[in-house]
Amino acid sequence: MIDTHEIVIDKVESSKITHTDFDNLTFGKTFTDHMLECTWRDGKWETAHIKPYGPIMVEPSCKVFHYGQAIFEGMKAFKDATGEVFLFRPEDNWKRFNQSAKRLAMPEVPKEVFIEGLKKLVSLDKEWVRYGEGLSLYLRPFMIASENGVAAAPSTEYKFMIVMSPAFAYYKGDVRVIIASDFSRAADGGVGYAKAAGNYAASFYPNNLALAEGYQQIIWTDAATHEYLEEAGTMNIFVRIGDTLFTAPNNDRILNGVTRRSVIQLAKDAGISFEERRVSVKEINDAAKNGSLKEIFGSGTAAVIVPIKGYKHKDFVHELPIIEDSYANRFKEALKDIQYNRAEDKHGWRVSV
Numbered sequence: 062m063i064d065t066h067e068i069v070i071d072k073v074e075s076s077k078i079t080h081t082d083f084d085n086l087t088f089g090k091t092f093t094d095h096m097l098e099c100t101w102r103d104g105k106w107e108t109a110h111i112k113p114y115g116p117i118m119v120e121p122s123c124k125v126f127h128y129g130q131a132i133f134e135g136m137k138a139f140k141d142a143t144g145e146v147f148l149f150r151p152e153d154n155w156k157r158f159n160q161s162a163k164r165l166a167m168p169e170v171p172k173e174v175f176i177e178g179l180k181k182l183v184s185l186d187k188e189w190v191r192y193g194e195g196l197s198l199y200l201r202p203f204m205i206a207s208e209n210g211v212a213a214a215p216s217t218e219y220k221f222m223i224v225m226s227p228a229f230a231y232y233k234g235d236v237r238v239i240i241a242s243d244f245s246r247a248a249d250g251g252v253g254y255a256k257a258a259g260n261y262a263a264s265f266y267p268n269n270l271a272l273a274e275g276y277q278q279i280i281w282t283d284a285a286t287h288e289y290l291e292e293a294g295t296m297n298i299f300v301r302i303g304d305t306l307f308t309a310p311n312n313d314r315i316l317n318g319v320t321r322r323s324v325i326q327l328a329k330d331a332g333i334s335f336e337e338r339r340v341s342v343k344e345i346n347d348a349a350k351n352g353s354l355k356e357i358f359g360s361g362t363a364a365v366i367v368p369i370k371g372y373k374h375k376d377f378v379h380e381l382p383i384i385e386d387s388y389a390n391r392f393k394e395a396l397k398d399i400q401y402n403r404a405e406d407k408h409g410w411r412v413s414v
């Protein structure tokens with residue numbers, strides 16, 4: 062832990078923003094003027110630095126390349142009509158980051174570095190948060206093992222960094238999914254609940270196979286039986302059967318989503334019948350056949366809520382009905398209204414930077 066809140070700031074001489082074409086951005090490719098870097102060495106966090114965004118020097122023997130000791134978070138900053146900028150539930154991300162750190166045998170990052178670092182960085186690059194429907198600044202805190210050496214043991218040095226990328230709402234096209242009956246994302250006792258970089262690497266191959274079949278995502282099922290729905294690529298999954306909303310309970314295979322938690326709260330606020338329990342693939346398929354399966358949607362920071370248009374499970378293919386006033390749409394609008402400071406923030410989710 063550093064015993065001071067000091068974050069040293071070294072500003073760019075001139076901003077890149079004037080050369081940035083905000084109308085033609087590719088998600089995650091453009092980065093703001095500054096980044097934060099903080100090194101853990103000799104058992105403690107050194108002073109955090111905010112500096113111009115740019116390359117970092119690492120040796121080829123750097124441990125992150127060999128053993129994948131790497132974790133990250135994904136969050137967003139939003140601008141309201143008056144130009145004020147907000148983070149959404151940042152403490153939830155900080156806590157989850159440290160749960161990931163613990164599981165990967167990495168040091169926990171103090172709140173002064175994570176939250177204050179985010180606030181300072183976002184306010185410095187405030188111009189990069191655009192105001193408008195679906196516009197935001199995507200924030201990517203991450204940590205890598207930075208010790209040199211190829212011995213298979215936890216690193217003795219780490220780099221915690223934050224980089225930021227302007228993001229926009231784009232229509233992803235229809236999303237259809239394969240419900241996994243073969244590959245698994247995570248196993249009992251593993252790292253599924255952590256935002257470990259390797260979890261994502263491991264999902265790319267099965268996801269490529271799904272894409273080749275014309276499906277954009279996979280809904281993972283439990284590794285032991287493949288009978289129960291768990292979550293999707295970067296989203297938790299909700300199912301509406303009749304008028305009841307279901308989502309799988311958190312366990313050590315599922316990432317405990319901030320958006321998921323927010324949707325559950327909004328469902329409760331709205332008096333929607335909701336159950337947090339395991340939902341079997343058989344139950345979904347039966348509901349699809351008898352017409353009671355109304356909606357499946359994903360929740361996550363990147364796209365807030367993503368309605369699923371159809372799914373495939375083994376040989377069974379099903380198209381979801383088009384629903385007027387869907388739960389998916391209601392939650393999406395309600396969440397956006399809170400994020401953009403257009404609605405009352407009853408639960409204290411917005412944090413001004």
Ligand SMILES: Cc1ncc(COP(=O)(O)O)c(C=O)c1O
Nearest residue numbers: 295296297316318319320361362
């Ligand atoms: C595997 C996985 N599940 C669920 C989520 C959704 O989490 P959140 O709502 O906190 O973005 C994410 C995205 O972070 C994810 O990577």
